Amino acid sequence: METERAMNINVMPYINRGFIPVITGFYGVKKDGLPLTFGRGGSDYAAAVIANALNADRLDIWTDVDGFMSADPRIVPHAVKIDEMSYTEAAELAYFGAKVLHPRTIEPVRRKHIPLWVRNSFKPEERGTLISQFRKPKNELLRSVAAKTDLSIISISSPEIAYRPEIVTRILAKISENNDAIYSISTTLSTVALLIHNNDVKDTLRKLNELESEDIERIDVTGDVALICCVGDNLLTTCGVSGEIFGAVKEAHANVQMISEGASDVSLNFVVPMAHVLDTIRILHKKFVEDGGNA
Known part of the structure; x- marks a missing residue:
């Protein structure tokens, strides 16, 4: 709630005026005003929290892989990309070993049903993996x-x-x-x-x-x-x-x-x-x- 209130006060006015805010990830601020780092992969989580606070239409996470894979390609050379996943599937894999997203990234977007795309910053033409509630x-x-x-x-x-x-x-x-x-x-x-x-x-x-x-x-x-x-x-x-x-x-x-x-x-x-x-x-x-x- 505090993050959402702060975003509405400090960020939304710029968005409404057509600006594109650039917000650093990886850390936040505690209640006493001191900075707090999120740890490894914390930028993913920071982006999800901001998407939740702003009621975003979608969240794109740009990383160094094409998306979620059927296995770690370093172990299984024939691993294939998964086009769509549910929030639960992505959360399970992230928590139990898939090094694609920070495990806590899923929950903030799941709460407001915000679609999450995992994209490869080295291959922007690739569709990536869509994570949402609508995967059949x-x-x-x-x-x-x-x-x-x-x-x-x-x-x-x-x-x-x-x-x-x-x-x-x-x-x-x-x-x-x-x-x-x-x-x-x-x-x-x-x-x-x-x-x-x-x-x-x-x-x-x-x-x-x-x-x-x-x-x-x-x-x-x-x-x-x-x-x-x-x-x-x-x-x-x-x-x-x-x-x-x-x-x-x-x-x-x-x-x-x-x-x-x-x-x-x-x-x-x-x-x-x-x-x-x-x-x-x-x-x-x-x-x-x-x-x-x-x-």
């Missing part, structure tokens, strides 16, 4: 696959977890004190498994050790794993799609160590060892995109 499903079981690497699984075991759900609350609250990202969560009768970055393992273990000893029986760490994000149409409603995807994972001789399915109807996420991530991505892409394995 094409029954493509796998539209794109991305990976977030250098992760670790923290498994916390306690026989009381199933009967005392507040233990999970305390575990998550304790870890959140570090402001570290948790990329996936999985639970069983007596275990909760969390996926975090390798660099955050030491601080996470230190925080977990602050919990009462009777709440935690054992903590195990599985390092050097990667989270693979598969985005497609009807992943939850198409019979057997999970089996087909994991069949491809088997071809890569990879052991699935953690699965996240059902939280989103457009993505299926799972964890494999770092040593198998590249082969897994290539086999999935070849089966579903290059060889026409989509429905």
Whole structure:
């Protein structure tokens, strides 16, 4: 609200007079008036916030790629550009490894249904990728696959977890004190498994050790794993799609160590060892995109 009010006061008068404002990205201003940087890729997010504040007709993000791809072309040479995506698809891929947009870019434009174009500044003639609410499903079981690497699984075991759900609350609250990202969560009768970055393992273990000893029986760490994000149409409603995807994972001789399915109807996420991530991505892409394995 404050950004929208400031834009209406300081920017809209110039737009109404026919001027084209040039606004630097990457940083904003805190409530106390001090500047605050957004971090890597923050210019994308700044542009989305401004588009939201000005009720823009569209937002163009000019970058060094043609748009969102079916896979990272550095890993899969035959990756193809995706012409249209939904907000949810783009957000999932950006968060889980596709280095096209800052992950938070999507939300400001999604709130006001502002179409977002990703364009290549070196190829202005290219159409790019359109991200909007109007993308119609094409029954493509796998539209794109991305990976977030250098992760670790923290498994916390306690026989009381199933009967005392507040233990999970305390575990998550304790870890959140570090402001570290948790990329996936999985639970069983007596275990909760969390996926975090390798660099955050030491601080996470230190925080977990602050919990009462009777709440935690054992903590195990599985390092050097990667989270693979598969985005497609009807992943939850198409019979057997999970089996087909994991069949491809088997071809890569990879052991699935953690699965996240059902939280989103457009993505299926799972964890494999770092040593198998590249082969897994290539086999999935070849089966579903290059060889026409989509429905």
